[in-house]
Amino acid sequence: MRLWIIIPTIGVIIITTILLMSFFSHRDVSDVIRDDDSNSSPLVPLEKIVSGGPPKDGIPSIDKPIFISVEEATFMEDGDIVIGLQYNGIAKAYPLKILVWHEIVNDWIDNLPVVITYCPLCFTSMVFERIIDGNIVEFGTSGKLYNSNLVMYDRLSDSLWSQAMGKGIVGKYSGYDLKRIPFDLAYWRDWKRLYPYTLVLSTNTGSTRPYGVDPYGDYYTTPNIYFPLEHRDDRLNPKELVVGLEDNNNYKAYKLSDIESKKVINDLVGEKKVLFISLYPLMVRAYDRTLNGVVLEFQLDNNELIDKQTNSKWNLEGQAIDGVLKGKQLNRLPLDPSFWFSWAAFHPDTELYKGD
Amino acid sequence: MRTSIDSLSNKSRALIHSIIGGIASMLVYLLIVVITTPALPPLAAISAAFKINSIIIIGMSIGVALQMFLSTYSKGLGCKIDMKRSASTGNKYGAILSGFFSFFSLVPLGCCGTILYILSLLPSIVGSSITAAFIQYSQPLAYLGIAIIFGFNGITVYKLRKQIIQDN
Numbered sequence: 001m002r003l004w005i006i007i008p009t010i011g012v013i014i015i016t017t018i019l020l021m022s023f024f025s026h027r028d029v030s031d032v033i034r035d036d037d038s039n040s041s042p043l044v045p046l047e048k049i050v051s052g053g054p055p056k057d058g059i060p061s062i063d064k065p066i067f068i069s070v071e072e073a074t075f076m077e078d079g080d081i082v083i084g085l086q087y088n089g090i091a092k093a094y095p096l097k098i099l100v101w102h103e104i105v106n107d108w109i110d111n112l113p114v115v116i117t118y119c120p121l122c123f124t125s126m127v128f129e130r131i132i133d134g135n136i137v138e139f140g141t142s143g144k145l146y147n148s149n150l151v152m153y154d155r156l157s158d159s160l161w162s163q164a165m166g167k168g169i170v171g172k173y174s175g176y177d178l179k180r181i182p183f184d185l186a187y188w189r190d191w192k193r194l195y196p197y198t199l200v201l202s203t204n205t206g207s208t209r210p211y212g213v214d215p216y217g218d219y220y221t222t223p224n225i226y227f228p229l230e231h232r233d234d235r236l237n238p239k240e241l242v243v244g245l246e247d248n249n250n251y252k253a254y255k256l257s258d259i260e261s262k263k264v265i266n267d268l269v270g271e272k273k274v275l276f277i278s279l280y281p282l283m284v285r286a287y288d289r290t291l292n293g294v295v296l297e298f299q300l301d302n303n304e305l306i307d308k309q310t311n312s313k314w315n316l317e318g319q320a321i322d323g324v325l326k327g328k329q330l331n332r333l334p335l336d337p338s339f340w341f342s343w344a345a346f347h348p349d350t351e352l353y354k355g356d
Numbered sequence: 357m358r359t360s361i362d363s364l365s366n367k368s369r370a371l372i373h374s375i376i377g378g379i380a381s382m383l384v385y386l387l388i389v390v391i392t393t394p395a396l397p398p399l400a401a402i403s404a405a406f407k408i409n410s411i412i413i414i415g416m417s418i419g420v421a422l423q424m425f426l427s428t429y430s431k432g433l434g435c436k437i438d439m440k441r442s443a444s445t446g447n448k449y450g451a452i453l454s455g456f457f458s459f460f461s462l463v464p465l466g467c468c469g470t471i472l473y474i475l476s477l478l479p480s481i482v483g484s485s486i487t488a489a490f491i492q493y494s495q496p497l498a499y500l501g502i503a504i505i506f507g508f509n510g511i512t513v514y515k516l517r518k519q520i521i522q523d524n
């Protein structure tokens with residue numbers, strides 16, 4: 001009657017496995033602290049940094065990205081979502097269907113070293129300058145999570161970085177802020193229409209992956225969340241898509257659908273006067289609407305962006321293209337697109353835009 | 357313990373075996389869930405697995421329990437061993453198929469999770485296209501596994517019944 005032995009044995013295996021796994025996951029984080037000679041204290045409680053399962057770099061970052069033209073990108077479909085970067089006349093698109101298997105791309109745009117990051121579970125995408133203390137660094141996946149969000153590590157000091165916070169959380173660079181680069185989240189059809197010269201990250205990534213199939217299935221569209229959250233906020237559906245903005249520790253979230261329907265929003269985040277503009281679905285940009293000390297208010301008139309103060313015309317890039325302000329440039333602000341539950345978990349005191 | 361079970365009637369013994377088999381298969385499944393989801397507390401992982409795959413977990417356990425019942429019951433009747441072996445093998449493959457593909461839907465339990473890691477290793481073993489098909493059709497394939505388990509159980513019941521009639 002061996003089965004009478006099997007059940008208790010399985011029970012013992014379960015308990016042993018859990019104990020071993022929790023022991024090793026804590027030891028990993030402790031190793032980062034032990035190897036750190038700067039005595040920086042962790043920014044978040046260590047027990048909140050948990051192992052996701054795979055080892056460091058188990059989900060491999062793309063470190064030598066290869067780009068192709070729009071014509072060559074036959075694997076792309078109009079409805080695919082891309083992270084779009086535009087800098088010094090260069091445009092690059094990073095399809096989420098590739099990023100879902102890699103989460104991190106170490107790249108350059110013109111002469112700027114950047115890291116493009118994506119956490120599918122939180123739907124957080126962020127782009128950072130990958131320069132720390134004057135050194136160009138590469139980032140990789142640590143295999144760990146904080147608040148169910150991607151934790152990266154840098155290959156210079158092995159410090160751990162929270163993607164959603166854009167900050168070092170454990171190790172030498174604990175507390176260090178990565179410089180955020182404004183980017184777009186856009187449908188491929190819109191991005192290539194706006195930037196026909198764009199380059200696209202190719203599927204030739206050095207790894208064999210079933211690009212085009214999303215392993216998260218219908219997770220994005222169902223309201224269910226299967227993991228515990230540090231801070232739950234019921235003001236919105238957990239998976240409502242929001243864009244968040246920060247100014248001097250003031251946080252404010254905007255429902256993506258609100259911005260899409262209004263197209264132009266003039267608002268305040270903390271002390272900062274902000275313009276939100278969305279002329280294409282999913283694609284939202286934010287600009288500081290204070291120009292040389294004058295606060296501008298914008299409106300859409302016959303599909304043209306006009307400021308009420310001077311009636312100057314502006315384009316999506318934040319440049320005045322006609323009127324007395326012609327040639328002036330608004331300062332673009334980096335936005336955090338994510339699911340509401342993730343934004344609220346990282347920013348429990350966030351304001352939520354209520355509309356007019 | 358062994359003596360007390362041996363003294364039971366054939367039906368009771370088969371029933372006890374089936375309950376143990378069903379619970380054991382469920383425990384093995386949940387053990388794998390807990391191991392592959394270290395980011396979650398075990399209870400949260402188990403609860404999430406039930407939310408996502410309750411039909412598979414319960415169906416597989418009932419299927420295995422039924423197979424254990426039939427196997428023990430037919431053994432008690434002195435039936436031919438080859439019949440039990442084929443059914444047992446079919447059930448085993450059904451349970452593996454069902455369990456394997458149902459794990460695919462557990463990817464959203466954690467970012468950078470073990471299941472995603474395993475899926476990312478699959479293309480180097482079976483190729484990208486087959487992996488893509490596996491991911492896309494994981495749910496129907498998991499249910500196919502359940503169907504195989506119950507299919508073999510059905511065949512076993514039919515053969516057993518036939519044999520009992522012949523023996524009488």
